[in-house]
Amino acid sequence: MSNQEISVNIPPTLDPVYSNMIQIAYKDDEFTFMFLHQLPQVNQARAKAIVSITPAHAKNLLAVLNKTIADYESKFGTIAPKDTAAKENITALSGYS
16 A cells, blocks of 8 residues: 555535445455445435445455554544444345346
8 A cells, every 4th residue: 555645635515424334245346335324213224325446445445444443442442332233234245246
């Protein structure tokens, strides 16, 4: 990974989204992340964003997430799921077309 600084342009019309659930699908040439917002007390979720990346970028994302979480935990303490339901908020789908 490169440590070069880049300038990032964020369009003023780009709104942040909140996601409390994710579905991940993959095929030989890409990983697709569907970020969802699960509505409380309803067995329903709304898709908020869909992002597809290459397998190499997915592996880089994993490394960056591991480092960032380690940095976060060293500053704020260990992140622990509140309950087992938190683990159910990740769904992996494979071999989609």
